[in-house]
Amino acid sequence: MSVDLEVIVSDTQDGKKQELRLWLRVLSTSKLISQEIRRRLRREFEATLPQFDLLSQLYREKDGLRLGELSRRTMVTNGNITGLVERLEQDGYVLRERLEDDRRVTVARLTDKGRTTFTAMAAAHEQWLRDMMADVDPIVVAGLLTHMGQVKQSVQNHLSGDDED
Amino acid sequence: MSVDLEVIVSDTQDGKKQELRLWLRVLSTSKLISQEIRRRLRREFEATLPQFDLLSQLYREKDGLRLGELSRRTMVTNGNITGLVERLEQDGYVLRERLEDDRRVTVARLTDKGRTTFTAMAAAHEQWLRDMMADVDPIVVAGLLTHMGQVKQSVQNHLSGDDED
């Protein structure tokens, strides 16, 4: 599926709209990959992309993370983290507990089951990406990595609200 | 400072996880821009990004589009188009009517109000993107446009599901 939004704009070739065109291309590509990853995560692991993202954050932090920190890292809004962690807790992948020092704070941590499952998911996930980008020259991939970093940085510098990564 | 080249080389060229890293960077960048665009669309036009996408498709088609075609172009699933168009119809931006020839088909078309509003949104949208990417060299933008195209093409060639375009 997909003829894209970008096609619409691309007929006016003047360089003025390059940034817009790049955004539309990034958006459609990101959507395309997301949908594919979502499908496979669902089919093979009965998990969602945000869940996978959240697990990968916890995987690197043996001691767990506060929900607010999770929110920042996954770029998922605060209100949404609550439900996300709740479901993962029900599935037995995550534990949630309050801090003694500060009763406002909740820390989420991977269970052993969560750790094991995530390892399998991560391996599959990495392979999917290699497959999907198989036709792209590794040199190009490396270049994209760098230049997309520049774009991200520029965007962060020009946010209307506040920011960071 | 004795930096060994090897580290640098293996870092940029040990392509094993480069695809994964690129995907994560594309995803976070895309999320970042999406969130910003959403904020501004909401604040200044009380619209959402999918709505904007949909309007932009209709803008170029005086005669309107069938919902199925809209679904393909916006990369939004069928079930979602229904609600999207419904809300846009309530707001008076879009008209919906059934075909005489084929009573299964519904065609959506912009109203004058929708056309006017979209024009303003599109202009603002384009400016926002220029602002956000202001720190990126135009040469880099052009390169990204090309190379992201290659990525997109590669992904489309390796979808597990089925369809392509």
Add this chain to the structure above:
DNA sequence: GGGACATACTTTATGTTTCAACGGATAGGC
């Protein structure tokens, strides 16, 4: 202590996303 304020998380309301399943409409085979 008590009031003002900030922080951390939850809740609520609205919209978008996916998938699966349903019904109406059309087209083809008989």
Add this chain to the structure above:
DNA sequence: GCCTATCCGTTGAAACATAAAGTATGTCCC
């Protein structure tokens, strides 16, 4: 005419997105 397969759109449930309001809890300052 009639059966069946297919196409088109809608509907429903569960998950996730946002913003905004609510609830504790912690902190500061008088």
